[in-house]
């Protein structure tokens with residue numbers, strides 16, 4: 001029998017340093033996230049980052065935490081609840097990090113008699129720190145625990161017409177009656193090195209801000225997160241008829257150290273009021289589910305900083321979450337595969 005496993009990033013069990021620390025340890029010790037040799041990674045993560053970050057992150061999480069739990073988990077569960085009845089096969093939900101493990105998700109499907117699994121990473125744009133790490137871990141678990149299972153996966157869907165329509169429709173709905181100067185497409189950042197690493201053709205050289213590094217359809221674009229982000233944006237603005245001077249692409253959530261994809265969301269948004277841009281809307285299409293990075297970093301921190309710098313109106317557009325059309329899209333893709 002066939003079945004699907006929806007996989008999102010995951011959250012700590014509670015917004016306390018005690019629970020945030022092991023979650024961050026698992027996340028940042030992942031070699032596809034901090035991609036340096038083990039000893040250096042342990043020194044960086046356990047010797048430096050995890051000294052202060054659990055407290056800081058726990059504080060940030062506590063600002064967005066809901067009575068029912070982490071927004072990312074609660075919203076993913078709501079989406080799962082809507083997708084299951086629309087799907088013709090069993091659908092389970094798991095997280096890459098934290099307690100809702102991929103192993104538990106596979107076990108749940110196994111218990112229902114599923115032997116052919118569609119792995120569905122909930123990331124529109126491909127990155128080794130998001131998509132690849134899920135696929136690698138799932139395969140390790142399959143070999144050890146479920147050797148009889150067969151896996152397929154949903155590739156990055158950054159340019160799939162249904163997803164683009166869902167994002168465009170959501171933007172249009174949220175922008176109704178809101179007269180903005182600039183629509184900011186803010187994507188989760190990654191180190192530039194990650195883009196080079198996943199490029200099998202090794203043709204990426206220096207990045208030029210606001211210029212595409214690859215042409216969609218070429219081998220180098222297949223795993224280029226940066227191109228996927230620009231292409232999602234291009235298709236969405238094309239659908240909505242937004243002119244060039246009314247939108248921009250930025251990258252958020254960088255960790256200190258390496259050079260990450262530019263331009264940086266915080267720097268760009270802080271400078272906008274000085275350039276006469278006083279009313280903005282921010283959309284975050286790298287996240288299908290609202291989470292710490294959208295609810296705290298964008299809707300709270302970026303808004304406060306924008307206003308402190310002279311900005312007047314700031315609208316954070318919610319992610320697709322459990323939007324009916326989006327849930328229909330997800331189940332359509334599952335049903336097409338299961339045919």
Ligand SMILES: C=CC1=C(C)c2cc3[nH]c(cc4nc(cc5[nH]c(cc1n2)c(C)c5CCC(=O)O)C(CCC(=O)O)=C4C)c(C)c3C=C
Pocket residue numbers: 009010011012024027032033034053057070072123127129130188189190191253255286287290291292293
């Ligand atoms: C869009 C997909 C994501 C990519 C790519 C990604 C890369 C990446 N992230 C970090 C470090 C952190 N990210 C954190 C939170 C976080 N990241 C994503 C998604 C992607 N990350 C989500 C959905 C979330 C929110 C989780 C939630 O519970 O709401 C965090 C934890 C919070 C914090 O301390 O800031 C860290 C750390 C790196 C280093 C990286 C690529 C190298």
Ligand SMILES: [Fe+2]
Pocket residue numbers: 188253
């Ligand atoms: Fe992240």
Ligand SMILES: [Fe+2]
Pocket residue numbers: 195204212213214220221224226227
């Ligand atoms: Fe590229």
